[in-house]
Amino acid sequence: MARRNVLITGCSSGIGLALAVKMAKDEQKRFKVYATMRNLAKKEPLEEAAGDRLGKTLEIKQLDVCDELSIKACVNSIPDRRIDVLVSNAGMGLIGPIECQTIEEMKTVMDTNFFGLVRLLKEILPDMKKRKSGHIVIISSVMGIQGILFNDVYAASKFAVEGFCESLAIQALKFKLQLSLIEPGPVVTEFERKVFEDGMKMDLSAADAETAEMFTNIYLKNYKQIFQSLGQSAEDVAEHTVKIILAENPPFRHQTNTLYTPMTTLKYADPNGDLPIDIFYKMVFQHDKIFSASLNFIKLLRWRSRKSFDLGKPSQ
Numbered sequence: 001m002a003r004r005n006v007l008i009t010g011c012s013s014g015i016g017l018a019l020a021v022k023m024a025k026d027e028q029k030r031f032k033v034y035a036t037m038r039n040l041a042k043k044e045p046l047e048e049a050a051g052d053r054l055g056k057t058l059e060i061k062q063l064d065v066c067d068e069l070s071i072k073a074c075v076n077s078i079p080d081r082r083i084d085v086l087v088s089n090a091g092m093g094l095i096g097p098i099e100c101q102t103i104e105e106m107k108t109v110m111d112t113n114f115f116g117l118v119r120l121l122k123e124i125l126p127d128m129k130k131r132k133s134g135h136i137v138i139i140s141s142v143m144g145i146q147g148i149l150f151n152d153v154y155a156a157s158k159f160a161v162e163g164f165c166e167s168l169a170i171q172a173l174k175f176k177l178q179l180s181l182i183e184p185g186p187v188v189t190e191f192e193r194k195v196f197e198d199g200m201k202m203d204l205s206a207a208d209a210e211t212a213e214m215f216t217n218i219y220l221k222n223y224k225q226i227f228q229s230l231g232q233s234a235e236d237v238a239e240h241t242v243k244i245i246l247a248e249n250p251p252f253r254h255q256t257n258t259l260y261t262p263m264t265t266l267k268y269a270d271p272n273g274d275l276p277i278d279i280f281y282k283m284v285f286q287h288d289k290i291f292s293a294s295l296n297f298i299k300l301l302r303w304r305s306r307k308s309f310d311l312g313k314p315s316q
């Protein structure tokens with residue numbers, strides 16, 4: 001099988017960096033990775049991690065998903081503009097009461113997480129359609145299918161991604177293209193650190209006392225523990241993503257964190273949608289001590305989730 005060109009966005013850190021390196025170091029050299037980032041001044045960690053693969057199976061390029069010209073320039077710089085696998089990974093988070101967020105901040109999240117994907121596809125999809133081949137892989141989130149307290153705008157941006165992809169997937173089938181949404185739960189990356197720090201610094205004066213208290217003393221207080229108990233590593237998510245890319249029949253949706261799956265299952269268990277909202281409410285406001293104890297218990301069970309991931313045999 002010919003080597004596949006893979007373009008990944010947001011490779012300065014986290015999942016994008018881990019995935020770029022994992023694919024570039026593939027023992028069978030099945031991939032040529034175009035690892036992109038918006039700010040090339042941040043390329044050192046990727047260069048270090050790529051080691052001797054740099055300039056061989058991995059090239060670093062500039063690409064800002066909020067800038068159409070930079071996307072075009074990047075795609076034009078790839079031989080024959082051929083991208084066999086697009087991994088739309090670049091993204092950002094936003095937490096807190098909406099009363100304390102500006103519309104501009106919210107628009108930046110939508111512009112990056114949702115319109116970033118749309119801009120990429122406007123440039124790359126026509127070539128894939130012409131060739132009748134290509135795999136579009138999107139790093140979505142469990143928050144693309146289920147909202148979480150104080151993540152209103154972030155969840156909305158990922159819901160937008162999921163709705164967009166669900167529509168596009170039907171057309172993609174006609175052109176023999178594959179689309180896969182990777183849905184991680186919490187992942188310990190820069191994302192988690194940045195979001196938490198921004199939350200801690202947030203000016204809560206526009207919120208009423210009860211909301212501010214809820215955000216500080218419930219949400220932020222549990223935030224670190226949730227990531228420590230349920231959080232995956234970027235490498236772990238990268239491993240799942242590579243398996244999806246290599247799968248003979250890649251699924252449309254893939255959740256990477258089996259510890260989190262019981263929560264998202266609630267969504268499908270009740271067509272009225274009340275069940276997950278009710279359970280989250282009780283967990284957070286009525287049984288917070290049990291919730292906290294469960295998180296500790298989950299820490300002990302973590303090794304099991306690693307063993308339960310099996311997608312069957314890869315295509316090559």
Ligand SMILES: NC(=O)c1ccc[n+]([C@@H]2O[C@H](COP(=O)([O-])OP(=O)(O)OC[C@H]3O[C@@H](n4cnc5c(N)ncnc54)[C@H](OP(=O)(O)O)[C@@H]3O)[C@@H](O)[C@H]2O)c1
Pocket residue numbers: 009010011012013014015016037038039042063064065066089090091092093112116139140141142183184185186187188189190191192234
């Ligand atoms: N961490 C989690 O808990 C979690 C869970 C589920 C899904 N996800 C999703 O996973 C993806 C990767 O996040 P991560 O956890 O690896 O976080 P991360 O380490 O913060 O990586 C995010 C990457 O996106 C880049 N980026 C942001 N805006 C961009 C833009 N306009 N153009 C190009 N690149 C841009 C960042 O670049 P800069 O360094 O320049 O900012 C960075 O390289 C995101 O889509 C996120 O929503 C994360």
